[in-house]
Amino acid sequence: MRFHGVEPDFHTFPFLLQSFTSPSHLRSGQSIHAQIFCFRLDIDPFVQTSLITMYSACGDLGFAQLVFDEIVQPDLPSWNSIMNANVKMGLIKIARKMFDKMPERNVISWSCMMDGYVRCGECKEALALFREMQKLDSMDVRPNEFTMSVVLSACGRLGALEHGKWAHAYIDKCGMKVGVVLGSCLVDMYAKCGSIERARWVFNILGSDKDVMAWSAMISGLATHGHSEECLEVFSVMTSLGVRPNAVTFLEMHGDIRTCEFALKKLIELEPTNSGAYVLLSHVYANTGKWKEVRNVRDAMEAIRIRKVPGCSMVEVGGTIHEFFVGDESHPETRQIHLMLDEIMQRLKMEGYVGNTNEVLLDLDDEEGKERHFHFTVKSWPLPLPF
Numbered sequence: 001m002r003f004h005g006v007e008p009d010f011h012t013f014p015f016l017l018q019s020f021t022s023p024s025h026l027r028s029g030q031s032i033h034a035q036i037f038c039f040r041l042d043i044d045p046f047v048q049t050s051l052i053t054m055y056s057a058c059g060d061l062g063f064a065q066l067v068f069d070e071i072v073q074p075d076l077p078s079w080n081s082i083m084n085a086n087v088k089m090g091l092i093k094i095a096r097k098m099f100d101k102m103p104e105r106n107v108i109s110w111s112c113m114m115d116g117y118v119r120c121g122e123c124k125e126a127l128a129l130f131r132e133m134q135k136l137d138s139m140d141v142r143p144n145e146f147t148m149s150v151v152l153s154a155c156g157r158l159g160a161l162e163h164g165k166w167a168h169a170y171i172d173k174c175g176m177k178v179g180v181v182l183g184s185c186l187v188d189m190y191a192k193c194g195s196i197e198r199a200r201w202v203f204n205i206l207g208s209d210k211d212v213m214a215w216s217a218m219i220s221g222l223a224t225h226g227h228s229e230e231c232l233e234v235f236s237v238m239t240s241l242g243v244r245p246n247a248v249t250f251l252e253m254h255g256d257i258r259t260c261e262f263a264l265k266k267l268i269e270l271e272p273t274n275s276g277a278y279v280l281l282s283h284v285y286a287n288t289g290k291w292k293e294v295r296n297v298r299d300a301m302e303a304i305r306i307r308k309v310p311g312c313s314m315v316e317v318g319g320t321i322h323e324f325f326v327g328d329e330s331h332p333e334t335r336q337i338h339l340m341l342d343e344i345m346q347r348l349k350m351e352g353y354v355g356n357t358n359e360v361l362l363d364l365d366d367e368e369g370k371e372r373h374f375h376f377t378v379k380s381w382p383l384p385l386p387f
Contacts, residue, residue: 010041014050026058049077056085080108087116106140111147114154123154127163130154143174145182152185156192164189180206184214191221212243261285275306 013036020029033051036042042051048071055064068074068082079102086095099105099113110133117126130151133141143151148171155164168186171178178186183206190199203210203218215238222231239245261284268277278301285293 008035008039008041010044010047013041013047017050017054020054021057023059026055026060029054029058030063045071045075045078049075049081052078052081052085056081056088061085061089061091076102076104076106076109079103080106080112083109084112087112087119090120092116092120092122107142107144107147110141111144111150114147114150118150118154118157121157123157126150126154127158127160143170145176145179148176149181149185152182152189156185156189159193161190161193161195164193178202178205180209180211180214183209184211184217187214187217187221191217191224196221196225196227210243212238212245215243216245272304273306275301278306 013032016032017029020026020032033042033054036047036051041047048067051067052064055061055067064082064085068078071078074082079098083095083098083102086092086098095113095116099109102109110129114126114129114133117123117129130143130147133143133147148167151167152164155161155167167189171182176182183202186202187199190196190202199218199221203214206214215234219231219234219238222228222234235245261281265281268281271277278297282294282297285291285297
């Protein structure tokens with residue numbers, strides 16, 4: 001193009017910048033940025049937004065923020081781009097501050113912020129934000145397919161079946177087509193919320209539209225619910241139809257311990273103070289009977305004074321999400337909860353139940369380990385259905 005003497009304009013560079021999508025492309029992106037400056041196109045809003053997106057994709061949030069700060073009057077796409085850059089970096093508090101400062105918002109703004117909360121595990125906040133979004137009477141903030149996929153993901157992570165059912169009904173009410181994206185999200189949500197029958201039903205109505213993500217979601221759900229034979233049958237049908245499995249499929253099918261071990265060791269190298277990676281690695285070793293390796297992981301944690309974050313699980317009862325924390329006794333009904341758990345444990349023991357203590361820390365004896373499995377209390381909050 002330049003050889004033939006054709007001058008680039010504000011349409012040229014944004015398309016060029018889209019090709020830079022990883023940290024290895026950063027220098028090339030910076031080179032194009034220099035050319036943009038030479039052609040005096042750096043003040044064009046379309047180009048500025050594209051630069052923010054490029055720097056974000058290349059992992060340089062500092063330069064992305066610098067470009068944004070130089071914009072005299074940022075438009076909506078620029079705001080969305082810099083907010084999304086912070087979301088991708090896990091800087092959810094900064095992203096929320098930007099969201100609150102935005103002079104205007106569209107469905108992309110709301111969906112991006114909700115997605116950020118889900119990525120950071122703050123699913124309650126994501127659903128609360130969705131409720132706020134619904135209160136707005138504007139065509140620019142009507143939920144779309146991506147919005148609902150985020151909502152379904154939040155419901156799945158919370159185990160909030162009733163909220164998930166409502167989201168499914170809302171999708172139908174809005175006339176959204178349940179294609180492969182929403183279908184896969186619905187299958188995943190229902191499976192995670194304990195309703196494998198509904199997951200099967202959604203999976204079956206997808207028909208020939210199913211891609212590898214839909215198949216993997218169904219296989220993952222069946223594996224989680226212990227339906228190993230059906231899991232293998234679904235995998236067989238999938239391959240017979242010519243659908244190529246991906247890494248998610250194989251991990252669910254084979255429980256690839258070596259891959260898990262490799263990935264977790266790399267994660268520890270990248271985040272040496274992340275207790276979750278150490279705990280998961282010790283669980284992998286415990287499940288395969290490698291007790292020496294479990295002890296080595298525990299010793300490594302103690303050497304750099306890393307403490308395990310208390311375990312937490314959630315369940316939805318009567319439209320309220322109950323959050324269970326290990327060792328926390330702040331709930332006013334803690335005593336009643338423990339009495340009920342003790343009764344359940346006694347009944348289980350009478351029926352011959354023996355707890356799985358593989359994942360209990362090695363400095364606990366067997367009986368203490370079994371009891372520790374059931375030592376928790378409840379924190380709860382209502383999540384009103386957004387009618």
